[in-house]
Amino acid sequence: MLDILACPECRGHPLKLYAFVEVEIKVDGRAVRGLIDQYGGRGLICSFYCGYKRSLVGGLDESIDLCIACLSRDVRYGILQCGRCGRWFPIIAGVPIMYPDYIRLRSRRAQALERVFLKRFRERIPYGAIDGESMDRLEKRKEDSVER
Ligand SMILES: [Zn+2]
């Protein structure tokens, strides 16, 4: 679940979700009710941070409709951004790719994955989610690490 993911570099959380491609999945309202009860009947399944509302759970009204909407959404492609250090992580085919810098900057495979992702989605990344500077810095560091 999104609300338990933390930044691999600075351990910051929650991570902010930007969804680019999502599919709707049918959820059974009774099963959601059961989950809510299982989680102590607090009313929300996301225990700390709800990626659907992009909000800490404390600031949300408890509502089963909200949880159904949240659980119905399967994000296939998007990014997660750390609110503390600003690093971003791609979600590819439904899987958050949470590589720490030492892999991200050295692994050709990780870089190839990100290059393909950016080629497809760069325009969709909302202004301010990734500032030009931090993105260019990451790319610059990648170039440096490839040259080495
Ligand atoms: Zn939620």
Ligand SMILES: [Zn+2]
């Ligand atoms: Zn971070």
